[in-house]
Amino acid sequence: MCNGDLPIQTEALARKIVIQSDYYVYEDNVLYHLHSSRRKRLNQVDPVVKQLDVPRSLRERVLQEYHDQNSHVGTDEMYESIRNKYFWINMYSDVHLWTKSSLACKAGKPGKQTKAPLKSLQIESTIFERFHIDHLSFQPQTVTSMCYVCVFFACGAFSLYCILLPCYTTSAEETANLLFDNIFMVYGCKSILSDRGAGFMSKLLAELCRLLGIKQIRTSARHPCTNSRCEKFNANILNALRTHCEGYKDCPPLIASERQF
Numbered sequence: 001m002c003n004g005d006l007p008i009q010t011e012a013l014a015r016k017i018v019i020q021s022d023y024y025v026y027e028d029n030v031l032y033h034l035h036s037s038r039r040k041r042l043n044q045v046d047p048v049v050k051q052l053d054v055p056r057s058l059r060e061r062v063l064q065e066y067h068d069q070n071s072h073v074g075t076d077e078m079y080e081s082i083r084n085k086y087f088w089i090n091m092y093s094d095v096h097l098w099t100k101s102s103l104a105c106k107a108g109k110p111g112k113q114t115k116a117p118l119k120s121l122q123i124e125s126t127i128f129e130r131f132h133i134d135h136l137s138f139q140p141q142t143v144t145s146m147c148y149v150c151v152f153f154a155c156g157a158f159s160l161y162c163i164l165l166p167c168y169t170t171s172a173e174e175t176a177n178l179l180f181d182n183i184f185m186v187y188g189c190k191s192i193l194s195d196r197g198a199g200f201m202s203k204l205l206a207e208l209c210r211l212l213g214i215k216q217i218r219t220s221a222r223h224p225c226t227n228s229r230c231e232k233f234n235a236n237i238l239n240a241l242r243t244h245c246e247g248y249k250d251c252p253p254l255i256a257s258e259r260q261f
């Protein structure tokens with residue numbers, strides 16, 4: 001074929017070679033594939049790219065060099081860098097197969113993350129059926145034993161009625177006490193929704209809720225959107241405290257005087 005002879009035994013193969021020969025050039029005993037980019041701008045810059053036609057025996061080496069020695073890049077990125085210089089038929093499939101079967105990629109890269117489908121919270125039948133609860137912490141300027149460190153915050157899901165309760169810690173005991181005295185015994189709610197804070201995940205609170213027949217709903221880890229009622233109010237409360245007080249040290253008396261609003 002190098003001398004211009006066609007395989008006359010099989011006519012179909014000869015015809016195929018004649019058609020494809022327009023896309024190949026043979027220079028200094030090396031076969032090149034001529035590639036013209038379909039992209040408008042690239043086509044103007046470099047109308048025809050000469051790609052080295054890689055024989056079967058060397059393809060694995062090209063794949064290895066462009067993947068294993070190139071930070072284990074993904075299929076598309078690797079294909080783009082290879083096709084600037086090289087060509088063979090079904091190159092994209094080979095690149096895809098190589099990247100997908102790379103053991104280092106499987107071990108070192110995070111897998112495909114699947115998210116649970118979004119579900120709306122159930123609508124309550126009565127006004128104080130579900131309370132959204134959270135701890136809201138702020139840093140007082142002068143930390144003394146009398147300074148409030150955090151605020152316990154509860155919000156009725158249906159009424160949007162907010163209750164602010166000053167507290168000293170986010171411990172399980174204080175949280176359970178605040179809930180029992182100010183929410184469970186006053187409003188008789190049926191469920192509480194909280195994040196995964198230690199105070200809300202405690203066995204003490206779980207046991208208290210079990211005894212009172214209250215359902216505990218918790219948000220997924222690192223997904224505070226479920227408790228959006230509280231998260232939104234948290235920002236509003238902090239803004240209100242900042243605008244009303246000179247500094248955080250003046251906040252505690254204000255919270256104590258505005259326990260409910």
Ligand SMILES: [Zn+2]
Binds near residue numbers: 102104
């Ligand atoms: Zn890899």
